[in-house]
Amino acid sequence: xxxxxxxxxxxxxxxxxxxxxxxxxxxxxxxxxxxxxxxxxxxxxxxxxxxxxxxxxxxxxxxxxxxxxxxxxxxxxxxxxxxxxxxxxxxxxxxxxxxxxxxxxxxxxxxxxxxxxxxxxxxxxxxxxxxxxxxxxxxxxxxxxxxxxxxxxx
Amino acid sequence: xxxxxxxxxxxxxxxxxxxxxxxxxxxxxxxxxxxxxxxxxxxxxxxxxxxxxxxxxxxxxxxxxxxxxxxxxxxxxxxxxxxxxxxxxxxxxxxxxxxxxxxxxxxxxxxxxxxxxxxxxxxxxxxxxxxxxxxxxxxxxxxxxxxxxxxxxxxxxxxxxxxxxxxxxxxxxxxxxxxxxxxxxxxxxxxxxxxxxxxxxxxxxxxxxxxxxxxxxxxxxxxxxxxxxxxxxxxxxxxxxxxxxxxxxxxxxxxxxxxxxxxxxxxxxxxxxxxxxxxxxxxxxxxxxxxxxxxxxxxxxxxxxxxxxxxxxxxxxxxxxxxxxxxxxxxxxxxxxxxxxxxxxxxxxxxxxxxxxxxxxxxxxxxxxxxxxxxxxxx
Amino acid sequence: xxxxxxxxxxxxxxxxxxxxxxxxxxxxxxxxxxxxxxxxxxxxxxxxxxxxxxxxxxxxxxxxxxxxxxxxxxxxxxxxxxxxxxxxxxxxxxxxxxxxxxxxxxxxxxxxxxxxxxxxxxxxxxxxxxxxxxxxxxxxxxxxxxxxxxxxxxxxxxxxxxxxxxxxxxxxxxxxxxxxxxxxxxxxxxxxxxxxxxxxxxxxxxxxxxxxxxxxxxxxxxxxxxxxxxxxxxxxxxxxxxxxxxxxxxxxxxxxxxxxxxxxxxxxxxxxxxxxxxxxxxxxxxxxxxxxx
Numbered sequence: 001x002x003x004x005x006x007x008x009x010x011x012x013x014x015x016x017x018x019x020x021x022x023x024x025x026x027x028x029x030x031x032x033x034x035x036x037x038x039x040x041x042x043x044x045x046x047x048x049x050x051x052x053x054x055x056x057x058x059x060x061x062x063x064x065x066x067x068x069x070x071x072x073x074x075x076x077x078x079x080x081x082x083x084x085x086x087x088x089x090x091x092x093x094x095x096x097x098x099x100x101x102x103x104x105x106x107x108x109x110x111x112x113x114x115x116x117x118x119x120x121x122x123x124x125x126x127x128x129x130x131x132x133x134x135x136x137x138x139x140x141x142x143x144x145x146x147x148x149x150x151x152x153x154x
Numbered sequence: 155x156x157x158x159x160x161x162x163x164x165x166x167x168x169x170x171x172x173x174x175x176x177x178x179x180x181x182x183x184x185x186x187x188x189x190x191x192x193x194x195x196x197x198x199x200x201x202x203x204x205x206x207x208x209x210x211x212x213x214x215x216x217x218x219x220x221x222x223x224x225x226x227x228x229x230x231x232x233x234x235x236x237x238x239x240x241x242x243x244x245x246x247x248x249x250x251x252x253x254x255x256x257x258x259x260x261x262x263x264x265x266x267x268x269x270x271x272x273x274x275x276x277x278x279x280x281x282x283x284x285x286x287x288x289x290x291x292x293x294x295x296x297x298x299x300x301x302x303x304x305x306x307x308x309x310x311x312x313x314x315x316x317x318x319x320x321x322x323x324x325x326x327x328x329x330x331x332x333x334x335x336x337x338x339x340x341x342x343x344x345x346x347x348x349x350x351x352x353x354x355x356x357x358x359x360x361x362x363x364x365x366x367x368x369x370x371x372x373x374x375x376x377x378x379x380x381x382x383x384x385x386x387x388x389x390x391x392x393x394x395x396x397x398x399x400x401x402x403x404x405x406x407x408x409x410x411x412x413x414x415x416x417x418x419x420x421x422x423x424x425x426x427x428x429x430x431x432x433x434x435x436x437x438x439x440x441x442x443x444x445x446x447x448x449x450x451x452x453x454x455x456x457x458x459x460x461x462x463x464x465x466x467x468x469x470x471x472x473x474x475x476x477x478x479x480x481x482x483x484x485x486x487x488x489x490x491x492x493x494x495x496x497x498x499x500x501x502x503x504x505x506x507x508x509x510x511x512x513x514x515x516x517x518x519x520x521x522x523x524x525x526x527x528x529x530x531x532x533x
Numbered sequence: 534x535x536x537x538x539x540x541x542x543x544x545x546x547x548x549x550x551x552x553x554x555x556x557x558x559x560x561x562x563x564x565x566x567x568x569x570x571x572x573x574x575x576x577x578x579x580x581x582x583x584x585x586x587x588x589x590x591x592x593x594x595x596x597x598x599x600x601x602x603x604x605x606x607x608x609x610x611x612x613x614x615x616x617x618x619x620x621x622x623x624x625x626x627x628x629x630x631x632x633x634x635x636x637x638x639x640x641x642x643x644x645x646x647x648x649x650x651x652x653x654x655x656x657x658x659x660x661x662x663x664x665x666x667x668x669x670x671x672x673x674x675x676x677x678x679x680x681x682x683x684x685x686x687x688x689x690x691x692x693x694x695x696x697x698x699x700x701x702x703x704x705x706x707x708x709x710x711x712x713x714x715x716x717x718x719x720x721x722x723x724x725x726x727x728x729x730x731x732x733x734x735x736x737x738x739x740x741x742x743x744x745x746x747x748x749x750x751x752x753x754x755x756x757x758x759x760x761x762x763x764x765x766x767x768x769x770x771x772x773x774x775x776x777x778x779x780x781x782x783x784x785x786x787x788x789x790x791x792x793x794x795x796x797x798x799x800x801x802x803x804x805x806x807x808x809x810x811x812x813x814x815x816x817x818x819x820x821x822x823x824x825x826x
Contacts, residue, residue, distance in 0.1 A: 056734065069727045073735045077744050098732060138765070139737035143725045147759035148574055148668030149614040151461025151626050209717075248599065251560045251581055251641045287807070288555040288792035401823055428796030431789045435600035442599050449795070456797060458787050461626070471823035478799065485802030 002028035002104050009106075010051050012079060012132060015124035015139045023114055023121060027107040032100070039080070039095040044085035049108050052076055055101030059093040073098065074139075079132045084108040156348040157364040159357060161333070163342040166224070168330075168360050169197035169303070173264040176356075178301055181237060183227065195266070202227060202397040209312045209385070209496065210486040212505030222342060225267050228311025229424025229495050233424030234236070234272055235279060237263055238296045241431075243447045245431070248442040258292060262299035265386045268329065271495035272312070274305050275424035277328050281487050282427050301352065303327035310384045313496030315509055318387035321493045323380040326395035331357060345373035356415055385496065386509045391516050394490070397481035400515050409511060410469035412504050417450035419473065419498035420464035420508075426450070427490045451475050477507060549583045555792045558597045558643025559585055561619060562635050563613055569704045573624045573669060574634055575609060581641055584617040584754045589651035589810040590676035593785060595791045596621065597643030598632035605788040605806070606633070607673035608647060612654075613683035614716060619644065622672035622704060648791045649809045652678045653757055660779075661690035663745070665766045667738055667758020671695055671704045673783050673810075674757050678712065685717055689751060693720040696738030696762070699728045738762060742769045749774030756784040756814075764821055767814050777815035784817065786808045 004021040007013050013021055031050075033039070039050065042061060050057070057080055059072040071093065076079050082102070083091050104123065115122030158366075161169065173180050174196070180196045185202045195201065201224040208215045209228060219226050221325035242258040267277070280297060283290040306324035316322030325332045333344040345365050348354045365373075420426040423523030430449035435442045449456060452471050457464040465471050491507070499507045561578040568574050585594075588608045597603040604627075610620030625634035636642060652679060662681055667672045681688050693712060698701045701720060713720040721741040722782055723734040734741055738758070747770075754770045756763045763782045770780050786798040786805040793807040801820045802811060820826055 058735070059745050067729065069729075070731070070735050071727050071735075075734065075741065075744050135743070142737040142739065142761065142765055145761060146698070146725070147762050148696070148702065148725065150624070152572075154461055175757040245613065246558075247558050248558075248643070253558050253560065253643060283794060284794045288794070290794055291554065340729050357826050401826070426795070429789065430602065430797070431793065433597070433602045439600055444603075446556075446795075449789075451796065451799075456787075459785065464786070465825045467825060474799070474826075477801075478796075482799070486799075486804055505564070 006013060006030075006104065007051075008022060011077070012051065012128040013125075015128055020121050020124070022067070023118075024106070024111065024125070027110045027114070028104050029107075030102070031105045032102045033097045034113045035099050037097040037101070040091045041058050044091050046081065046089045047108055048081055049106040049107070050080040052071055052078050052080060052106040053102045053104065055103075056098040057101055058096050058098045060096065061093050068094075079096065079129065081108075082129070082133065085114070085129065115129070155319060156354040156357065158348070158370050159346045159362045160365045160369060161346055161360065163198075163222075163224075163344075165334070165360055165362060166201075166344060169356070170195065170198050171325070172335040173301060173357055173475070178262050178264035179404040180266055181234070181441060182262045183225075183230065183331065185216065189214065190216070191229050192230065192232050192234065193295050193430075198224070199298070202266075204290055206309075208312055209500040210505075211313065211499050211507045212502055214417045221337045223335055225305040226309060228307075228309075228314060229269065229272065229497055230499065230523070231422045231501050233422065234265055234268060234276060234428070235424050238276065239279060239283060239290075239293055239427060241256075243292065243446050245444045245446050247444075249440065251497065256296070260299065261296065262269040263296065264301040264303065266303045267305045267333075268302055268325070269307050269316075271319075271493040272323050272424055273282070273302070273328050274316075274321035275495070276302075277326070278425045278487070278489065278491060278493065281489070282425075285487070300316050302329045302331075302349075304332040304349075306332060306334035306373070306456075307474070308334065308376040310380050311496060311500075312385040313386045313499040313507075314494065315387050315496060316494035317381040317384050318376050318390075318509075319490065319492055319494035324377050324450055329353070335376060336369075336373060336376070345369055373442075386499075386507065388494070388509050389513045391512075393512055394481045394484045396512065396515055396519060397477045399519060401477075402510060403515055403518055405511065405515055405518055406469040406473045409472050410467065412506055414470050414503060415452040415454075415468045415471055416503060417452040418501045418503065420450040420452060421448070422497040422501045423479075424495060424497070425479075427440045451478070469498065476511065479508075493511045504509075509519075546709075549712070551583050551725040556790065558595070558603075558645050558795065559583060560641045561644045563640045564618070564643065569622060569706075570601060570693075570702050572626075573621045573622060573704060573705075575620060576633070576636060577610075578619045578644070580617055585619070585644060585646060585782050586614065587615060587755075588619070588647035588676075590654055590680050591649040591673060592649045593673075593791070593810060594619070594621065594644050594646030594648070595716050595788070596623075596629075596633055597645075598636065599641075599643075600634040602629040603645075603789075604629045604633075605632060606783075606808070607783070609675045609743050610761055611679040611683070612676050613680060618778055622675075622694035623671070625683065639752060645791060648806055650809055652677050652783075652811050653655075654799070657681075657753045658687045660688065660751050661692070663689055663692045663742075663747065663752055663754045663770070664694070664752060665742055665754065665756045665758070665763075666693070666695040667762035667766075668702070669764070670756075670758030674755060675708075677755050680717075680746060682715070682718070682781055691718050692745060693718065694738055694742050694745075695720070696721070696758070697724050698725050698726065700724060700731050710785070718752070737765075739765050739769050742766055743792060745773075747775065749776075752779065754780040754814075760784075760821060767818075777818060778813050779815035781811055782814050782817065783811050 053123040056073045058070045060070045184193045203222045207221040207227040283293040307323040329349040333345040479491040562581045608624040608645040645692040707826045789795040796807040
């Protein structure tokens with residue numbers, strides 16, 4: 001099981017008190033994967049949230065004619081897996097390790113139960129997740145701007 | 155310095171003749187096309203005797219005076235910048251691999267009748283074009299050869315506001331001779347202040363007499379009194395700071411409803427200096443040239459970048475012009491770019507008044523600070 | 534693709550005085566042309582007559598192609614190589630840049646400069662350098678990296694984060710690979726759009742930047758790329774506690790003269806050709822978020 005001290009290293013839990021981190025730590029375990037490990041598949045029931053410590057994970061989807069397209073990669077400090085939090089609780093993309101990866105894996109059914117039971121835990125946890133999501137949204141929007149494109153293309 | 159003197163009206167004609175004889179090209183006010191036009195003159199007979207000017211926002215008319223004053227008018231549409239910083243100038247030509255700078259005939263201008271505002275404008279242009287790390291050699295040479303006869307204003311025009319800009323009506327330093335025209339029982343004459351050794355030398359060659367202290371005081375008094383009779387004035391606020399704080403003012407959208415972005419203001423302004431370069435070749439492509447011509451920040455592609463312009467809206471372009479003139483000019487060149495001549499007010503086709511816009515900006519800022527309703531709000 | 538041809542080194546040349554006629558171009562001959570991407574090339578040029586003064590990283594020149602026109606282009610060469618050659622990378626986005634992009638060895642172009650402020654590597658001695666490049670923004674930053682590598686012991690960490698739309702659109706691809714393999718250089722390359730065969734990061738340049746653990750007390754940021762990319766990257770560095778006075782950005786505006794006389798390159802109180810192109814983010818932060826300034 002992961003220690004609360006290890007969790008303190010993740011910005012995601014900055015708003016939690018030490019006892020709250022200890023609660024979360026009860027759902028956490030250290031995991032390690034080799035290159036090419038499928039962590040989850042698009043369409044499958046979503047369970048589990050990975051806090052990446054080292055290595056790179058690709059988020060991809062299948063596009064007929066283009067094959068497996070890597071739409072995003074995550075690295076150390078990133079949160080992988082959100083779809084467990086809200087309905088329909090299915091993965092929207094497929095996640096595969098790109099090289100060796102080590103992470104902290106949260107058991108999300110238990111985590112949701114703890115959060116439902118104690119809003120004082122659930123709220124700061126949600127805010128932490130929201131902060132990550134917001135940064136993700138902002139960088140995705142930046143990619144949509146196609147800033148590196150040439151004026152000739154417009 | 156040489157004591158003030160008095161020149162008669164014919165003494166002024168003699169001054170012009172002497173300057174021409176010394177090789178100066180004398181530029182002075184003339185009447186042409188229903189306006190006061192700066193042009194090369196061959197004698198004092200070409201000066202606008204007895205002509206005055208009525209000016210107001212978007213309005214400029216000549217009017218007949220009751221006397222034969224030659225400097226009894228306020229500025230026309232042009233300024234002296236067209237001679238120091240010409241509207242079009244060839245920079246270089248290229249044949250083969252080399253580049254040759256354009257040869258300019260050395261020219262010595264004598265400017266006759268430079269008002270305080272325009273004198274301040276010449277000084278400002280000197281800072282902008284001559285005071286940086288890469289001075290404009292052509293401007294510097296033209297200015298070095300300059301002989302300036304300033305004119306003290308005793309009758310400010312309807313659009314004038316030099317007093318509130320601190321540039322007049324008394325001419326500041328930079329003249330060789332300064333004339334204050336007097337027409338009264340003492341005759342038609344000019345009280346002459348000497349501003350340089352060159353001015354003293356030229357004066358010494360003319361028929362003149364010393365000015366009495368009464369005459370000196372009377373002339374000075376007439377000019378200082380003009381300060382209280384300006385057509386308009388800037389509000390007594392820190393205009394530089396006001397514009398720094400007004401970047402998002404609702405005023406800009408409101409001005410944009412009136413401003414045609416025609417750029418007249420930049421053409422008539424004596425300190426607007428922006429230029430653009432034009433490259434051309436002959437039909438064979440062997441001979442290439444570059445020229446420089448006046449440009450205006452109101453031009454749509456003045457701020458062209460990456461396939462479009464940075465300042466597209468009329469509001470942003472008007473904001474750029476007035477903010478540069480009265481605020482960022484301080485950051486770039488250490489002083490204000492506006493000399494209060496009022497030309498931009500007279501020659502704006504829709505009569506936008508820079509002093510009224512600044513006053514309105516100050517009012518808007520105050521109301522936003524006190525939290526009252528925006529006076530621009532419609533009920 | 535043209536092979537890199539190296540002209541022989543000429544005899545010592547007269548140097549154009551910095552106080553000379555700054556609107557007069559000086560002829561330089563293209564000696565090598567390397568294709569970087571589908572719309573960018575790097576030209577190496579040597580003086581056809583007197584040489585211009587040596588450049589400092591961050592500066593630009595005004596490049597002229599006969600009969601077409603003149604534009605401002607950053608210098609992308611190695612500041613530690615003092616052989617009078619001039620290296621500049623040009624992206625074909627308009628009439629003049631197209632003409633420069635098409636220049637081949639033997640062609641003569643007109644050059645004025647170097648002008649503008651520098652990245653200030655000398656004031657970064659003893660610090661960790663974080664170099665963030667977006668698209669062709671890597672070109673004006675290349676002299677920073679090369680300058681630091683030429684005196685590696687003078688600096689702490691040297692970190693490069695470079696973003697491009699796709700793998701094929703990175704400038705200096707060969708050299709990027711060398712830098713990534715150099716001990717003492719931490720390099721991350723990331724692409725905006727998915728690409729087959731790419732095993733590296735996929736995401737906006739702010740993402741790998743966010744993942745860096747930096748010491749805010751000794752880090753200096755050097756950012757160059759499209760303005761939104763610089764703003765967003767600056768925000769990431771500010772979020773890590775790096776003060777805005779230690780974040781340097783390279784600005785771009787339309788330039789006709791390059792010497793502070795034509796008025797085109799104004800950004801509020803700044804003349805980008807004279808007060809920039811390199812400026813401290815602290816001085817321009819509010820200017821860059823104002824619309825149509």
